[in-house]
Structure formats: C-alpha cells, structure tokens
Amino acid sequence: MLGDAWLWMAVVWSPPAYMGFSAPDGFDTLTVTVLLVAALVKAALLWLILRAPMPGPLDRRARALRLLLYLAVAYSLVLWLPMALLPDEVDAAFQFALSAAIDVLYLLVIRWRSWMLRTAAGAAFAVELAGAADQLLDELDLLELRSGGIVALGLMLGGAASVVLTVVGQWRDGRWSRGTLIAGWSSLGVYALVIPLNLLFEEIAGGSPAMSVVVDTAGLVGAVWMAATARELPTGDRLADLPPARRRAVRVAVAAVVVLPIIAMISPEQSAHLTYSDRLAGCYHRPSFGDLRPAERDAAFLCRARSRDGGVPPMFPDDLSDQAVLAYGRALCRAKDRDEQEAILRRAGSARPTWGADPWDLVYVCPETVGATRPELLRSTAETKAANDAHLAEENARCRDPWPRTKGVVQATATYFLFADGDHGYLVHDPEDAAAEEAAEQAVDKLYDDSAGIGVSGSAALVGHVEDVADLCLTVKALRTAPPRRTAGWDQVTEVPIVSRTGRLTVPEMGEGEVGAGAPMPNLAIAGKGRYRLRVHVRVGEAGEEHLVVVYPGASRKRLKLKP
Template sequence: MVWRRLRIFIVGIYLISVAAAAVVSLIDGSVKPLWLLAMWFPLVDMAPLPAREGVIAVMAAMLVMVSVAKSWMLWQVFSVPAGGDRPLGRRVVWLRRLLYLAVADALILSAALGTVLSEAVAGALHWLLWGVVQVLFVLVMVRASRGLRGAALALAGLNLVVGLPVMLEEIPADPNVMVFAETPWVEAAFVLLNLAAAGWQILILFAQRADGRWTPATVVVGWLALAQSVAHPIIPMMIARYVPGVTLDFIWLVGELLVFHTVWSARSAHELTAPPQPVVEVEPGGLSSRGRAAVALAVLAPLAVGVQAEEKARLTYGGGWEGRSPWIHGGRRFGDTKPQDREKAFLCHARDSTRGTPPMFPDTLPDQYVLAYGRRLCELPEGKDGMDILREAGSSREVWRADGEALVFLCPGTVAGRNPAELYSDAEVREAEERFVAEGNARCADPWPELRGRRQGTAAYYLFEGGGYSIYDVNDDPEDIAGEGGKVVTAARGSVHVSTVTENTMMCMTVKASNTAPPPPGKGWNHLGTVRVLSRSGSLGVPAMPEGGDTGAGRVLPDLALKGKGRYRVRVYARDLGDADRYNEDYVEEHLIVVFPDRSGG
C-alpha cells in the first residue's frame, strides 16, 4: 500500500508540474521551466533556428512527450516489487541492490557525480557498476544452459577487463578536443564493448524468458531497451542530416524519449523476488536448440548492426554538432597529424559547417566518395576552381576557394608546391614566425645614434589592416583613438594614436626617452606632431606583438615613462625609405618616437 501511494504521489505531482509548466511556456513564450521538468537539467540557451515561428509550440509538445515517457518510467520504477516470503540468495540480494543503484544512477546519480568527479572517473564507476551487474545477472539464472551462461560470462568479463582501462584513459584537458583522435585504440575498443554489451543482453533476455521469474512484459521491455541501445546513436544523426533547421536541443529531446533500459533494470530487480521455476536439466554435451539460437543471435545481431556496408555514409567525422575535431576545433596542422589520420582530417574539414559557410561536401555523401572527389580537386591545375566537381558532388557552396588547409591532407606534395607552409607543424610555424620577426628586427637600426636616450630601443613594427599604432600606459586601459580632423598624431588621456602610410606590412621603429626635450633629428625626417599624454600608473610604451599575433613591435621596447606617474610629451617623426606603396611587402616607412617629461604644468 505504501509503495502504491508513493508511486501515485510522485507521478501525479510530476505530471501536474509538467502541465503547469506547459501552460506557462505557451503563455510567456519560454520553454525553460518545461525543459527543466522534462529533461531534468536547465536549458542555458536555446540554439537559434532559421525560422522562429511555431518553434516554441513544437518544442513544448516534444517536451510534453518526453515528460509522459518519463512519467511512465517513474511509474514502473516505483511499482510494488513482486513479493515472496522465501529467503533470497546472496547473489540475488546483491543483484537487486546493484540494479536499483543502476536505476538511481540513470535517474539522478550520474548528473550529481558529474559535478564532483571528472568525466573519466564517473565513466569508470558507471562501467564498473554495470560490469558487476552483468556478471551477477548470469550467476542468478537457474534455467540457462552452461553454454549460454559461459558465453554471457565471457562477454561480461570482456566488458570489465577492456572497459575499465578505456574509461580511465586520460581525457584531454581541452574539452573541445576529441579524445578518440588522440588514442585511436579507444575508438576501436568502444565499438568492441558496445557489440559485447548488445550480445550479453541478447543472451540474458533469452535466459529471462526461460527462467520463469520475469514476466513476458519485462522481457519485451528488455528487447525494446536493446533496440534503443542500437537506435540511440543513429536516430539523432539521421534527424540532424535529413530534417532542415534542426538544432542540438531537439536532438537531445529525442534521446530523452528512450527510457526502456531504465525500466527494464527496475522491473528486473522487482521480479527477482518471484519464486523460480523448477530447474530443467539440459542434456550434457552441448546447447539446446534454443540455446544455440540465442548464442548465434548474440554473436550475429551486434555484428549486423556494427559492420555496415562499405558504401554507406559514415557518420564518424561529421562537422557541426557530432564531436569536437582536433583539426577543426583544435587547429591541428598537417605536420602534427599522423599519416594514418590524414584521411580522417580531410573528412573533418570537408564536412565542417562551423565557419558560417556550407560544408565542402554534403553530409549524406559516403566517405569514399568524399575522398574520391577530394583527390580530383587535388589534380586541378593551379588557378582553376573546382566548382564543377563540387556541384557534381551535390555541394551547396556557391563559391570555391583553394582550401589548401583541407587538401593538404590528401595531396601534400601538390599543396606544398603552391604553399610549403601548409606542411608545417605548430612548432615549425612558430619557428618560421620567430625567424621572420628576427629578420625584420635585424633590418632595422637606430637612425639617430647621436642622441643617446636614457632608455631606447629599435624594432620592426608589424602593421595590420588600416595601419597605425598606439603608444599608451600599458598598465591602464588604452583609449581607442582614431585620427581626428586629418591629424596624424592624436592623444587622449593615457593613449596616443599614430597613423601610418603603409598597412599590412612592417616598418622600422625607434623609441627614445630623455629627461629633456631633445633637438630635432637630421635631414629627411618629417615632424608628424607632438602631443601630451598622462601616465596614470607610471608606465608608457609601444606594445610588443603577442605570440600568434599579427600586429605589434617585433621585440619588447623599453618603458618610456622615465619619471613614473605624470605627464609626458610624445614627439613623432617619420621618413620615407622608398616608394610609399601601401601594399609593398618591403618596409618603406620608418618612425622615430621621442618621449620626455612635460614640465609646462599646463
């Protein structure tokens, strides 16, 4: 009676809350309360959809469906356990406890543990729990043949022996980097473990049917749970591929509808207390015909699901939501990619849809076709676009650009002939950048050695789009100053902005700090302007180019605030070193910056 009342109370309160949240969602246009009740975790932000009209109603309807499925799950979980006054064996007692623990894990524990434990540790605990459950499940069967029990125990042992090392495999610190690409054996091990788990459940369902303690309804739910485990990774992918405008929020909703495994675990635990049927001896020397059929199905069915046709579109390397690729999200280069992973890298690039443009090839195109089309693109002569090939492949791209960072993984020799840097590793890129900056610094020398500043320095300065640079208090927020009223040098508070003739190139820059105003430099220099600036923290300078940056000084230049906090005058000179072509790669402009204390008091 207590269990029945508890079940009615829990499910009733849940459904009433869902109904109220659904009404609120339709009134104020927000599904967050309904999402929390249906999904059991908060909706932080809904992904944008191409068309918003009707989206709230559709999502609310799906959330209600999820809630109904979960209310049925809760009704089953809190059902009155099948009773019996007979004593239960130790294995049965422990199996019931662990099955209920598995149910609690599915309902709430996994989410709670995820907040205090790492993903690897939480996954290992979950795998250990189910590994022990699988072993005990086999041991409590009273009508299973020795062959069936042996096969099921072997699969359970495989899950334990192989599964724990896989789950404890170190997960990268960067959550955007996919672990499978770092350790390919983990990917293969997961496939093996999923096949073993499916095979184990097939054997257990045959054993449950013959045992007599479990009702036919429980066995049916078990088969639905098995179908769920096969369909779960496939259904979201199919929805994402064939339903236009679908978002990750809707994909999560579909996954939450699959509650059969939790219900099967709960019903299996409830009915373990039922009296077993009399043991039927199996003829020695082999399996019964039913046992042989069970073992054959346990072996062949997972293989039929796991091993697919060569021409079928593979979903492993999808570009948008499926996983975090180290080549797309981690920026891994050709030089850091193992030879056996190059085709995988190309497929990631070819299916990438995260950069605001359609993928190079449609997601429905099989991997083999994508690789073949990619190699045809590699064979195109330089300067010829590949739009004909992309249109033939069904691409939705309207324009094609020579995407060397993708094709390099298929035809490195061809791409290297056009741009050798595409073959570099990250370390080689850094070395090349450091070498380029060092060469630029070496080309610049002090243009006014006669004036010895208290602090001084010379460096190449690398200009970005639009040119110009700033001198500011590096310990303060720089002011965003643009050239005003045609002035080349402008200032406000702690920041000075200097416009330049050139852009997207380098120029030479020398800075000097003196205690007094120096005389003007020699012939050939143009005085661009003198401005006042305030150093509020006692620092003033030109910023160096950060690692991986594209603008700034090629080396660290000295602090120009000789007297610490206070006002300074900044005087800027420039001279032309040749044809002032704004797009000339050789430096044609040189600047001289002199800073000294402002003693005017104004």
C-alpha cells in the first residue's frame, strides 16, 4: 500500500537506497510475492530471537558468552548498517575479534565430554578464524592467506565443520533443547545452500532481487541458533522435548522455508533459458566436431549460433532460449533448400535470414544429415591434419624434378597451390628484408608490364602463371655458377636480377591458408647477402603447368629472354 521502498524496508530492514540499487525500476510480481512471504517468515524467526533468556545462575565465562552471542545477533539484525558506514577494515576487524572470542568461549563453556571432540572443535574453529583473518588481511591490503581454489574450499569446509562440531557438542552437553539443535543444523543447511541458490539466481531469476531476499531471510536461522544458545545457557539439564505434533509442525515449517523459495524461483518452461553466449571464454575456441563428446555438441552449436564475430549479427536473437535455438537448428538441418532455411530463420526472428545456415555450423546438431554430404566435417583435428597431410603428399608426389641430372646445392620440388578464385602467381623473395612488403607490391605492378609474366622489384620477383588459376608443379634449385642455357622442352625461359639484403631468398610455403608451396622450401641465397640471377623455365603439358626456378650468384642487372 505504501510502495516498494516501504515494503523493502519492512522486510529487509535496510534503507531504500539499497532497494534502489537492487531494483531501480521497482519490483516485479515475483519479488513482491517473495517479500510478503519473507515478512511472515522473518516475523516468526524474530519472535524466536527476542524470547527472554532462561533464568538461572551463570558463571563468568557463560555470562561473557551470552553477552557476545547477543552482540553477534544484534550485529546480524541491525548493527551491520552503522558498521557499513565505517571503513571496511574496521568491520572486518570487529567480526574477526567477535568470532575469535565466541569460539574460545565455546571451547570453555560447552561440556564436550570428550577431549577428542574438543580438540576437533578447536581445529575447526582455527580454520574458521583463518578465513576471517584472510578477509581482514585483504581489507588491510596485506598478504592474504588464500593461494587458490583448494585453500578457499578448505576454509569454507572448515566453517561448516565448526558448526557441525558445535551442535554435536551442545547435544552432548545436555543443556540445549531439541529446538536449539534443530536451529543449529538448519543454519548449516542454509550455509550449504548459499552457493547453489546464488547460481540458481544467476541462471533463472535473471537479475531479480528476490533471491537476495531469500538469502537474507534464511540467514536469520543462524541468528535464531545463536540467540537460543544464549537463552538456554543457565539450564543444568536438557529441556523437555516438544510434543510430537509440534515437532512435526516445526519440520514442515523448516522444509517450507527451504523448499518453497526455490520452487518460486523456477521459471516456466516457455521462458528463455540462456546458458551459452559468444562472450563466454569457452566460445572463443572453435573445436572440430570429432573432438567433442556428444554432450558437448549442443553447446558448440549454441556458441556459433550466438556468435558476433566480425561485427555481424548473430544467427538467432539474444532473447531466444537455448532450447528454441537448438530446435530451430535441427529444423534448418531438415530444410530442403536455402529458401526454406530463410523461412525458418525469419520465423525465429533472425537479423540475417537471407544468409541461411552453413553445414559447418549445423553439423553439431545433425551430424547424420550433414555427414552424408560433407563427411570431412565429422573429422577430429587429428583426422583433419592427417587428411590434409595425405592430400599434400599425393599432390607433391605427382610433381617430378624436370632437370634431374643437374643437382643444386639446395633444391626442392612440390606443388604450389594458388587461390581458386584468382592469384597473381608466386614470389621468390627475401622475407626478412625490411622493405619486403613494399617490394612485393611493386613486383605485382610490374608483372603485367612484362610479356614473360615476371615482375621484379629489388628483393622480390613475382612469377605469374600461364594457365587460368591452376595449381602448378614447382622445382627450385640453387647453383654456385650459371648453368647452361637449356631451353629445349620449355615454352619460355626468362632470366632476371634479384637482390638478397639479409642472406635469404625463398618461396612462400603453405601454412594454415590455401596458398603456398606444399613442402618446405630451401634458402636459395647460398652465397649470403648480395646480387643473384633468377632463371625461370615455364611450360604447359599433359602434367599441367610446370615451373623450374634456378638461382645463382651474379652481379648482372640485365633482363634476358632466353626463349622465345
């Protein structure tokens, strides 16, 4: 009736500023419902906290423990707010000192009835205090204790163990009632549920402050336990157990407090369930289909379907659920043509329906369909590499040395692969020359000014191809002296000057791309830095286009057409 801000203050007991931070646009229906339920639960828990202490004598230690427990309860209820106005290191120091004092008094006041149990409790308390000390050191910008996830997990488990051992000690002591022990075990359950509830909040609630209200309400269970522990300190014997009917009512109430908030947070099935995004670290790696287990393939498709690589819009809108994206993906697999794919993408609300879907993306959701026409997409990385290596070996094997009787100091024969949609030719160049890129560009410009199809600029010579963009057989040889002018059997033979400024001359090899020599190419500058002559033999026959490149030291700058 009074508005969201007053509802927030009444239930969470914090200023409206916190509500504005958590929900600047106001509360949705789910959050209002959770707040109203939390109000009733917190009222019941607060009534348990504020019950008057049991009468009876207390020694000095028990009196100090009661005072500190009530101080801890007051801190969890209201004192946290003024403490938040102080520097963080003051708050951390206060919590460390309070926890240490309570743990020491627990060891002295509780009648453990077993030195082993008391020792175990002391060890658990020490681990719990180590976590508090780590927080204090962090606030003071000093050396932290935590050195990794394993240590952090150990500190967390130590805190849980301290609760377990304290409740066991209270049970063996006999002073505390069944209700107090139930509160202790319940606080452990809340402690264990904080992490999964927060994960549930991130994935299901989508930013709603409802989960913070649930966690805040559940946190009062620990205050109930501390208040009950302080209240029942004077009694010498175990209190009478509750009647069976009341015990059943308490169990039902505890189960409702734990289970109902979780059920309330579950979204309906038709709502979007978003798990994978192109912004996740795992989506930057694009694994091959054969490298993935069946359970990982849907995730790979979701990463690709939501990808924005290159600034292009994703295949599906961001608000479409993972389940819907997978369903549309399988529908795309069943499409008969590109037009049907476009219609499916339009129904899905895609920002780029005319692009359709590529088989290398769809293979993750329908491998049986894609694999029937594109079996290579089913390979693993190792299988793809083996297939590529076999293809290179087969292509290189069809090329033969056209001048076998003349052995070079270094030489190699391989297939040179060109772009399928057009390529100028191949370079013989000094790749380490500072001006290598500029020299290559100038060689391209000069290529078409020469009838022999060879453009030369400094340390780069671009040799063009005769046939219309076909892979060619290339043999390179480096000789110490000029070879004889052997032109028989060749369509054209041309000799040009070239320079090596760093002592290297070679032909580019094919790396991860599609262009380059299919085998390692040697360094043809066998005399180191200096001037060389480059003789290129070209012919086209039944075996396709063949090139023989011979390099030898020579200072001449003449350009010779030896044939035709």
